[in-house]
Amino acid sequence: MEGFLPPLWAAIWWIVALPFVIYGFVRLKQTIDENKDALPLLGICGALIFILSALKLPSVTGSCSHPTGTGLSAIVFGPFITAIIGFIVLLFQALFLAHGGLSTLGANTFSMAICGPFLGYYVYRALKDTKINIYITVFIAVALADLFTYVITALELALAVPAGEVGFIGLFITFLGVFAVTQIPLAILEGAVLALVFKYIVDIKPDIITKMKIFSEEQIHAARGKIQ
Amino acid sequence: MKYQFEIIVGLIVILFIGTFLYTSSINPDAEFGGSDGVGSAVVSELTGIPEDDVKPLIPQWAPPSGEIESGLFALQAAFGGVILGLGFGYLIGQRTTQ
Numbered sequence: 001m002e003g004f005l006p007p008l009w010a011a012i013w014w015i016v017a018l019p020f021v022i023y024g025f026v027r028l029k030q031t032i033d034e035n036k037d038a039l040p041l042l043g044i045c046g047a048l049i050f051i052l053s054a055l056k057l058p059s060v061t062g063s064c065s066h067p068t069g070t071g072l073s074a075i076v077f078g079p080f081i082t083a084i085i086g087f088i089v090l091l092f093q094a095l096f097l098a099h100g101g102l103s104t105l106g107a108n109t110f111s112m113a114i115c116g117p118f119l120g121y122y123v124y125r126a127l128k129d130t131k132i133n134i135y136i137t138v139f140i141a142v143a144l145a146d147l148f149t150y151v152i153t154a155l156e157l158a159l160a161v162p163a164g165e166v167g168f169i170g171l172f173i174t175f176l177g178v179f180a181v182t183q184i185p186l187a188i189l190e191g192a193v194l195a196l197v198f199k200y201i202v203d204i205k206p207d208i209i210t211k212m213k214i215f216s217e218e219q220i221h222a223a224r225g226k227i228q
Numbered sequence: 229m230k231y232q233f234e235i236i237v238g239l240i241v242i243l244f245i246g247t248f249l250y251t252s253s254i255n256p257d258a259e260f261g262g263s264d265g266v267g268s269a270v271v272s273e274l275t276g277i278p279e280d281d282v283k284p285l286i287p288q289w290a291p292p293s294g295e296i297e298s299g300l301f302a303l304q305a306a307f308g309g310v311i312l313g314l315g316f317g318y319l320i321g322q323r324t325t326q
Contacts, residue, residue: 004267005285010285039318040314040315040318040319042315043312043315043318044311044312046308047309047310047312047315048312049308050305050308050311051304051305051308051309051312053304054301054302054304054305054308056301057244058248058252058260059248059263060247060248060251061263062251062252062258062259063258063261063262063265063266064262064263065262065263089304092304093304094288095288095289096289096300097291097297097300098289098297099297101284101285101286101288102285102286102288103284153267157267157271161271161274161275162274164274174270175267175270178263178266178267179263179267182263183263185244185247188240188244189240189241192236192240192241193241195233196233196234200316204323205322208319
């Protein structure tokens, strides 16, 4: 979509996104320094963003889109660290794939690496201490993080394009139809797959999940009793 | 039940493939291009600027062909796969030695 965003909006999204990315970098360094055990987990979460955002999948609307993979990282490491990882992935795609571009990198970072993860993180926080099974929590948070990314993409475009007669709301709905509706089945798929990955992490190393205070021991125990 | 979770995720994957096969069969005109492309078309229609006239604000390298592009995407996914395997391998190895 490079070039479709007017220079003013491209600059605005860069300015909005940059503080998150920079703070994310600081937090990333802190986390690695404090907890060496987190490193393999960071690798897994980051790798999933790399893999999933490279997969373009067909959807019911007759067009293709790709999942974001940011939800799990947002749950495990929080939205700021996810912002820097997402930024790196988007930078790679802008430089070598002409998928997105340098001027729109700010806008793409804002939707995929900031808004999506933030929403996913707060959904996880809201559901964390409820009775809902932890894997269901991960599923919902990941799926909504994915979907919300494209809601923001639609919003960014609706803001940037002169609305004309349909008006801003009409424009927003048009772009939601293009991006968000396409994304619904992908979001569900991504939620399910990442919930399964999370289950494997819990099975292999439950102590790292409790140590990082992602879920409590009782919650993990309860979930393991029910689902194998 | 063992592998209950795997079965559920498997069913969702099958359902996903199923809806794809169904929509592509009832709608043979569907091109399955990127939603970015569809979005670009909408923008062009609204602004009246043809899509081909839209140039990047900052000049950038674009893969010369779809094949090269998909190759680079595969490379990105493969890199992710290597790191993913390393991460899980480390965790599994840690558990075995404990």
